[in-house]
Amino acid sequence: MSTKNQEREPIFSAANLKLLTGPLNLNNPITVQVLGICSALAVTAKMKPAFVMALSVTVVTGFSNLVISWLRNGIPPRIRIIVQLVVVAALVILVDQLLKAFVFDVSKQLSVFVGLIITNCIIMGRLEAFAMANKPWPSFLDGIGNGLGYGMILLIVAFFRELFGSGTLFGFQIVPESLYHMGYQNNGMMILPPMALITIGTIIWVQRTFKRSLIEK
Amino acid sequence: MYSNGYIFRYASIIVILAAAFLSAASVLLKPFQERNIEIDNMQGILSAVKIPGVTALNAIPQFNKYIVEEQVIDPKTGDVLNDYTKSPKEDAPAFKIDLKAELYNKAHNKPYKLPIYIAEVNDQKIYVIPMYGQGLWGPIWGNVALNSDFKTVVGVYFDDEEETPGLGGEIKSAHFKDQFVGKTIFDNHGNFTSIKVVKGGIGKLAPDDRIHGVDALSGATLTSNGVNDMFENVLKSYLPYIKKHS
Numbered sequence: 001m002s003t004k005n006q007e008r009e010p011i012f013s014a015a016n017l018k019l020l021t022g023p024l025n026l027n028n029p030i031t032v033q034v035l036g037i038c039s040a041l042a043v044t045a046k047m048k049p050a051f052v053m054a055l056s057v058t059v060v061t062g063f064s065n066l067v068i069s070w071l072r073n074g075i076p077p078r079i080r081i082i083v084q085l086v087v088v089a090a091l092v093i094l095v096d097q098l099l100k101a102f103v104f105d106v107s108k109q110l111s112v113f114v115g116l117i118i119t120n121c122i123i124m125g126r127l128e129a130f131a132m133a134n135k136p137w138p139s140f141l142d143g144i145g146n147g148l149g150y151g152m153i154l155l156i157v158a159f160f161r162e163l164f165g166s167g168t169l170f171g172f173q174i175v176p177e178s179l180y181h182m183g184y185q186n187n188g189m190m191i192l193p194p195m196a197l198i199t200i201g202t203i204i205w206v207q208r209t210f211k212r213s214l215i216e217k
Numbered sequence: 218m219y220s221n222g223y224i225f226r227y228a229s230i231i232v233i234l235a236a237a238f239l240s241a242a243s244v245l246l247k248p249f250q251e252r253n254i255e256i257d258n259m260q261g262i263l264s265a266v267k268i269p270g271v272t273a274l275n276a277i278p279q280f281n282k283y284i285v286e287e288q289v290i291d292p293k294t295g296d297v298l299n300d301y302t303k304s305p306k307e308d309a310p311a312f313k314i315d316l317k318a319e320l321y322n323k324a325h326n327k328p329y330k331l332p333i334y335i336a337e338v339n340d341q342k343i344y345v346i347p348m349y350g351q352g353l354w355g356p357i358w359g360n361v362a363l364n365s366d367f368k369t370v371v372g373v374y375f376d377d378e379e380e381t382p383g384l385g386g387e388i389k390s391a392h393f394k395d396q397f398v399g400k401t402i403f404d405n406h407g408n409f410t411s412i413k414v415v416k417g418g419i420g421k422l423a424p425d426d427r428i429h430g431v432d433a434l435s436g437a438t439l440t441s442n443g444v445n446d447m448f449e450n451v452l453k454s455y456l457p458y459i460k461k462h463s
Contacts, residue, residue, distance in 0.1 A: 042382065076219040076227055083231055090235040094242050101249035104257060105273055112379060193383070 011137070019141040023149030025211075030153040031204045032214060035121040039113050040154055041196040047170045049109045050158035054151025056095045056114060058144055061123050064088045065143030069131040084127045085118070092117045122146055157199045165190030255307060257376075262345050265360035265374040266336045280306055285342075286335040287311035292323070295457030298330060316349045317356070323454065331454055336362070343371050346455055350447025353439040355379040357388065357447060363402070367459045370412070373397040375444065385440030396431040402452060404429070411452055414445035 029035045043053045067087050075083050096114045099107035126146050131139040162168055164187045167175035189195050208214045256273050259280040263271045271279050287309035289299040301309040311332035322329035334345040342365040349358045359375035375388040387393055397412060404410050413430040415421055416438055422430050433441035
């Protein structure tokens with residue numbers, strides 16, 4: 001590829017934009033690739049931790065993709081997984097330290113799950129499948145796109161779980177007091193992890209109803 | 218192909234860079250994190266006293282409002298070494314004590330000192346004793362608030378570093394903590410009973426002893442044992458102080 005060719009490609013070309021938007025829909029890491037389910041079940045009882053988790057994962061996928069793509073020509077293939085892990089682990093520890101410094105209460109709620117971002121299959125998956133073979137900018141977009149795709153599902157699940165489980169959104173009371181006086185009760189089941197699985201299952205069902213191409217033969 | 222030498226050099230450089238980067242981040246962020254931990258401690262103390270509506274944002278003024286006295290005590294004799302009633306309350310020597318280090322000294326038979334916080338709610342004095350112990354995977358800690366008779370539990374607070382969410386992590390839940398309210402740490406003859414965390418439920422205890430026990434968490438026996446041991450171990454150290462002051 002000539003340098004002239006590289007210069008001509010705009011920062012947000014159609015191909016690059018697709019990297020960003022694909023994971024939000026037809027290539028969603030959770031609902032289509034079914035990766036990163038574990039943390040999606042664990043941190044979605046409330047919107048706030050889900051939002052912070054989504055943000056953390058997006059930052060880690062974006063920057064680990066960027067760094068690995070930047071290093072990709074020098075990484076010896078025999079130790080590439082180790083190098084990827086070092087980069088991901090360093091970023092996750094940094095995110096954890098930042099959360100502890102600036103949003104301590106959320107950091108306490110997320111507890112071990114921030115550390116477990118290291119083992120989130122989406123991150124290693126994107127590094128192996130994309131960043132090792134593509135230039136830094138598209139890799140960064142791919143990472144951000146996948147983080148957003150993950151975060152979007154997290155927030156949708158958390159929306160339903162917090163609304164029906166606690167009657168709040170981001171901690172603010174949504175279900176009016178008068179409804180409780182009329183006998184309405186929060187559904188305690190929504191707080192428990194199994195309901196996250198059922199909610200994700202429902203999202204996958206709805207998505208496949210509209211996009212028949214996603215259904216396996 | 219890459220030579221072994223290249224691979225070693227590459228791996229070393231990557232690891233050293235990552236380490237340097239993280240050390241720098243850790244040093245820069247430390248003051249913020251320590252401040253957060255102090256605020257968290259205040260919230261824990263106020264939570265044991267059952268002050269409602271304490272958040273990270275109002276913890277400092279609330280702490281200054283409800284805590285009237287902070288003492289450093291000598292566990293051997295029960296004497297008060299430092300009595301702090303000034304403001305700001307977070308500058309008290311008692312508040313700066315590292316409980317983990319003091320309990321380490323205790324375990325190694327070295328001299329040590331302990332903090333106690335005195336809150337005043339509705340003209341009633343409430344004594345808050347901080348605790349520290351071992352859970353299953355890591356440390357657990359908390360506070361127990363006692364009535365001015367040093368016998369009845371007003372409230373407790375627990376936290377942990379890495380107990381399993383949903384199992385041992387449930388020590389933080391209201392349904393576990395609420396069990397402690399109204400339990401007593403002395404029997405009617407004034408003998409220290411601590412509070413037993415009973416596997417299988419307090420139904421297993423003799424009817425007279427049920428006031429000194431709570432139900433353990435199912436699926437979290439070792440964390441429950443940790444809470445049990447933490448109560449016994451820490452409260453024992455306060456017995457001379459309690460004898461002198463009750």
